[in-house]
Amino acid sequence: MDTCNVFDNKEMNIVIVGHVDHGKxxxxxxxxxxxxxxxxxxxxxxxxxxxxxxxxxxxAFLLDALKDERAQGITIDTARCFFKTEKRKYIxxxxxxxxxxxxxxxxxxxxxxxxxxxxxxxxxxxxxxxRHGYMLSMLGIRQVVVLVNKLDLVPAEDRxxxxxxxxxxxxxxxxxxxxxxxxxxxxxxxxGYNIAAKxxxxxxxxxxxxxxxxxAFKEIADGDDHAFRMWVQDVYKFTNSRDERRIIAxxxxxxxLHVGDEVMFLPSGKKTKVHSIEGFNEPEQTSVSxxxxxxxxxxxxxxxxxxxxxxxxxxxxxxxxxxxxTSIFWLGKEPLDTEKVYKIKIGSAAVGMRVExxxxxxxxSTLENSEKQTVERHEVAxxxxxxxxxxxxxxxxxxxDTSRFVIVDDYEIAGGGIITDVEEDEELxxxxxxxxxxxxxxxxxxHERESxxxxxxxxxxxxxxxxxxxxxxxxxxxKKLLEHGKIAYYLGIGxxxxxVNSDIKSDDSMNSPEERNEHIRRLGxxxxxxxxxxxILIVTANELIPDELDTLRQIIRTDxxxxxxxxxxxxxxxxxxxxxxxxSKSIADELAQKLFCI
Amino acid sequence: xxxxxxxxxxxxxxxxxxxxxxFGNLCMLWSIGKDSTxxxxxxxxxxxxxxxxxxxxxxxxxxxxxxxxxxxxxxREWKLDMVYGENADALAQKKTFPDGNCTRxxxxxNLKTEALRxxxxxxxxxxxxNHDTGLYERDENTEPYTGVILGIRADEEGSRxxxxxxxxxxxxxxxxxGDQPPEFWGQYKTDFKPGTHIRxxxxxxxxxxxVWEYIRRENVPVxxxxxxxxxxxxYRSLGCWPCTSPVESEATxxxxxxxxxxxxxxxxxxxxxxxxxxxxxxGGLEELRKDGYM
Ligand SMILES: Nc1nc2c(ncn2[C@@H]2O[C@H](COP(=O)(O)OP(=O)(O)OP(=O)(O)O)[C@@H](O)[C@H]2O)c(=O)[nH]1
Ligand SMILES: [Mg+2]
Numbered sequence: 087m088d089t090c091n092v093f094d095n096k097e098m099n100i101v102i103v104g105h106v107d108h109g110k111x112x113x114x115x116x117x118x119x120x121x122x123x124x125x126x127x128x129x130x131x132x133x134x135x136x137x138x139x140x141x142x143x144x145x146a147f148l149l150d151a152l153k154d155e156r157a158q159g160i161t162i163d164t165a166r167c168f169f170k171t172e173k174r175k176y177i178x179x180x181x182x183x184x185x186x187x188x189x190x191x192x193x194x195x196x197x198x199x200x201x202x203x204x205x206x207x208x209x210x211x212x213x214x215x216x217r218h219g220y221m222l223s224m225l226g227i228r229q230v231v232v233l234v235n236k237l238d239l240v241p242a243e244d245r246x247x248x249x250x251x252x253x254x255x256x257x258x259x260x261x262x263x264x265x266x267x268x269x270x271x272x273x274x275x276x277x278g279y280n281i282a283a284k285x286x287x288x289x290x291x292x293x294x295x296x297x298x299x300x301x302a303f304k305e306i307a308d309g310d311d312h313a314f315r316m317w318v319q320d321v322y323k324f325t326n327s328r329d330e331r332r333i334i335a336x337x338x339x340x341x342x343l344h345v346g347d348e349v350m351f352l353p354s355g356k357k358t359k360v361h362s363i364e365g366f367n368e369p370e371q372t373s374v375s376x377x378x379x380x381x382x383x384x385x386x387x388x389x390x391x392x393x394x395x396x397x398x399x400x401x402x403x404x405x406x407x408x409x410x411x412t413s414i415f416w417l418g419k420e421p422l423d424t425e426k427v428y429k430i431k432i433g434s435a436a437v438g439m440r441v442e443x444x445x446x447x448x449x450x451s452t453l454e455n456s457e458k459q460t461v462e463r464h465e466v467a468x469x470x471x472x473x474x475x476x477x478x479x480x481x482x483x484x485x486x487d488t489s490r491f492v493i494v495d496d497y498e499i500a501g502g503g504i505i506t507d508v509e510e511d512e513e514l515x516x517x518x519x520x521x522x523x524x525x526x527x528x529x530x531x532x533h534e535r536e537s538x539x540x541x542x543x544x545x546x547x548x549x550x551x552x553x554x555x556x557x558x559x560x561x562x563x564x565k566k567l568l569e570h571g572k573i574a575y576y577l578g579i580g581x582x583x584x585x586v587n588s589d590i591k592s593d594d595s596m597n598s599p600e601e602r603n604e605h606i607r608r609l610g611x612x613x614x615x616x617x618x619x620x621x622i623l624i625v626t627a628n629e630l631i632p633d634e635l636d637t638l639r640q641i642i643r644t645d646x647x648x649x650x651x652x653x654x655x656x657x658x659x660x661x662x663x664x665x666x667x668x669x670s671k672s673i674a675d676e677l678a679q680k681l682f683c684i
Numbered sequence: 685x686x687x688x689x690x691x692x693x694x695x696x697x698x699x700x701x702x703x704x705x706x707f708g709n710l711c712m713l714w715s716i717g718k719d720s721t722x723x724x725x726x727x728x729x730x731x732x733x734x735x736x737x738x739x740x741x742x743x744x745x746x747x748x749x750x751x752x753x754x755x756x757x758x759x760r761e762w763k764l765d766m767v768y769g770e771n772a773d774a775l776a777q778k779k780t781f782p783d784g785n786c787t788r789x790x791x792x793x794n795l796k797t798e799a800l801r802x803x804x805x806x807x808x809x810x811x812x813x814n815h816d817t818g819l820y821e822r823d824e825n826t827e828p829y830t831g832v833i834l835g836i837r838a839d840e841e842g843s844r845x846x847x848x849x850x851x852x853x854x855x856x857x858x859x860x861x862g863d864q865p866p867e868f869w870g871q872y873k874t875d876f877k878p879g880t881h882i883r884x885x886x887x888x889x890x891x892x893x894x895v896w897e898y899i900r901r902e903n904v905p906v907x908x909x910x911x912x913x914x915x916x917x918x919y920r921s922l923g924c925w926p927c928t929s930p931v932e933s934e935a936t937x938x939x940x941x942x943x944x945x946x947x948x949x950x951x952x953x954x955x956x957x958x959x960x961x962x963x964x965x966x967g968g969l970e971e972l973r974k975d976g977y978m
Contacts, residue, residue, distance in 0.1 A: 125952055125953055151970070163864055196869055319705065320704070322732065329734065367903075434705075497873075497877055
C-alpha cells in the first residue's frame, strides 16, 4: 500500500523548546525510537558509541550529533530531524535550552509553525521556560503544547499534584504573552510515558499523547486571501544569453497575482501592469499564489529595484515611512547603541538605521518593565527606529514577511523585531505616489506615441567633473540627432534653476544637500514631462552621484536612461553606462554611434 | 495550492536568488550526484533557463568515469560555465587511499577538502570549459569565490542537520560549529569579512525521497549509475569508487527507486550507509566538515 499519498499536502515544521536539560532532545529521540522512525542500526550505533566512550546511553545523542554536544551533554545548535506519521511529514527542530544559545533557539523556532515546550517537573518552571514562551509569542507561534517531563523522578503519589501546579502557574504566564496552549501533557521521555503511547503509569491523565498532539496541530492558512505583497528580490535581464526579457523576480509573501493586474512598487510609487508570469520548465501560468518563487514581465518598462515592495492597485496598500515604532529582541554581544548606525533588513530592503529612542526594556522571563536606556544581549525592548531612507512595510499582525526585520551590526545579525507603528512622513515617495495616481492620462499610450515618432523616448544624462564642459558635447549630440531625423532636445540644469526653481535658488544652492535634492527632484519632474512627450532628452548637470541618479530614475517613468560621466574619477567607471576619463571632440559622435547607430 | 515539492522548490529558489544577488563571486559545486544536479535544475528555474554563475567540480580522479562524461555532456547541452579543480600534487605523489598511502579520511582531506579550498581561493589552477572547442583550458580568473552553493541535505548525517542556509567559513575554510550566526525570517548572513566566504545550502530541508520525487517531476537527467543495470546493484549515493559501494537493489527506474525509499527495503536505511569514510570514527565527518569538506 502506498501510505504516502496523504503527504501531498504541506510538511509541518515543529520546534521543541524549554529550559536547559529539561529533556527536549530526549523527547524527540524517544519519539523517533518509539515510532520506528530511525534508520536501521542507528540506535545500536549510539549504544555502542556510549559503551566505547564509557557514557550512559542517552536518547538525546540521536539529535546531539556534535562531539562537543555529547561531551557536555547539552544541545548547542538547532538540529533538523525528519519524521512522518500517517497524517503528514514533519521537520522537527530541536532547539537548545541554554541561554548562551538563544540565537540558535530563535533560528530554529523562527522556522516553525507550532511548538512543543518542555518543563522538567522535578526542577519546575525556570528562567528559560518563560523566556522561550515569550519568544514563541514574539515569533508569532501561537500553536503550543506544553510537555511536563521527567515525571518518573517524582514519587508516584505526588505526580498529579506537581503536574497540576505547573499547569496552573505556567498557563498564567503564557496568558500574559497571549499564548493559550492547546494541551498540557504529563510525560517521561526516558521512560516513554505518553510519548507514542498512553502510559499506565499516569492513570489520572486521560488526554492525548505527544504523537497525537503533533497530528492535532493545524496547518496555517496559505495567505492567498490577503492583499498581494512581493518583495522585489532582483531584476533579471540575461542579455548575454540573448534573452531580452526583463523579469521582476521575487517570492510572493501574501495574496495572489494575475496577468493583467495593475501593480505598484513602493516606496517609489511606480505603476505598471503584469504582462506575463514567467517560469521555466513548467506550464504557462496566468496567476501565482502565496509562497511561490516567481517572476513577471511588465507592460511598461519602469525602473523597479531590489528592496521595493510590490502590491496591487485596489488592495490595501502597505505603509511607507522612515520613523517606526518596534518591538525588538537583541542578540548582539555589545549592548544596543543609540549612537551607532546599524543596517536594517526587511524583506529584500536594506538601509542604514539609527535607534532614535529606547521606549522601554522588558525582561522576557519575569516580564518586568524598566525605563533603562540600554538594551543588553537577550533583552527585549520597544524602540523608535529611524531609517536613513523611507521603506515600505506592513504593521505587525498583517503580513509576517513584510512587518519583520533584522538588525545587522557590521557583519552579523544582532537582533530582530516587528514594526508596530509608523510616523507617516511627506517624502519624495509620497509625492510620486500622488503624482502617479493623479496623472491625467492622454488618449495616446506611450507605445502609440513611439510609433508616431518612430523613436523611443530616451534620457541621456551627461555629467562629470565640474571643470569639464559637458554642454558642448550635449549640443553636438542634439544637433546630430536632429540631423538624422530624431526628435531630440537638450536641457541644461541651469534652465530649470532660474525658472522653475527660482523660488528656492540661492547662490550656493547646488552645494547645500537639501536644496540640491530639491533641484534634482524638479529637474527629474521636468525631464519626466519631456520624456512623456516622446523626446530624446539630453540633460547636463555637474557631478551627479549614484544616489542622485537613483532619485532621477525613481521620478522618471521610463527606464530608458543612459548615463555618461566625463572626467577622471575611477570610482565612477562602474556607476555609469559610459565613462570617458578624457574629454574629447569625438564623444558626441561616439555616443550617437553607440546609442543610435548613427 | 502549493504542494510539498512546490514549497521546497520555492524556498530553494529564493535562497539561490538571494545568493546571486548578494555575492559578486558566486559559484555552485557540482559533484554530478543527484543532489547537486537537482540544485542545478533549481538554478535553471530560479534564473528562467539560465545559470548565471560557474559550476565547479572537484575532480578526485577516482570518480566513476561515466560521471565525468555525463558532466561534460550536460555542460555542453545546457551551456554551463563549467570549471574544475584538483589536487595535482597529491595525485602525482600518490598520497591517496587507493594507492595505499593514507587512510580514507586523509584521502578525503587531500583530494576533496584541500582541492576544494585551493580551487575556491584561486591558489591552485582552475580549468574552464571552452564552449567553442568543448575542451578545458586553464582559467585566467583566479579571484576567490566568496559565495559557494552546495547541495548538502540535513537528513544526511548529524553535522549537516545543524547547518545554516548561509554558513560562514573563515580564512582557513574552517567552520565554527559552536558559534553559528543566527538566521531567521528569511534573513541570511550575507555580510562577511574579506578573506572569508559563505557556503550556501538551498537543499537543507530536502530528504532523499524529496530529491527523487523532484527528479521525476522535473525530468532531471541523472547518471545511470543510480539504476540497476541488470546486475541487481545500484548506487544510492555517488562518491569516489574506492569508497562507495553499490547497494543491492532491483530498482531500474525512478518510480522503483521512489517505491523502495517509501515503503521498500530502504525506507529505514541511511543513504550514506554505502560511504566508508563516514564510518571510520564517530565524529569523522564532523571533523572533515569543520575543515571545509562539503
Ligand atoms: N529521569 C529522567 N531523565 C530525563 C528525562 N528526560 C530527559 N532526562 C535526562 O535529562 C538530561 C537532559 O536531557 P536532554 O534531552 O539532553 O535535555 P535538553 O532539554 O535537550 O537540553 P538542552 O538541549 O541542552 O537544553 C539527560 O541526562 C536525560 O537523560 C525523563 O523523562 N526522566
Ligand atoms: Mg537538547
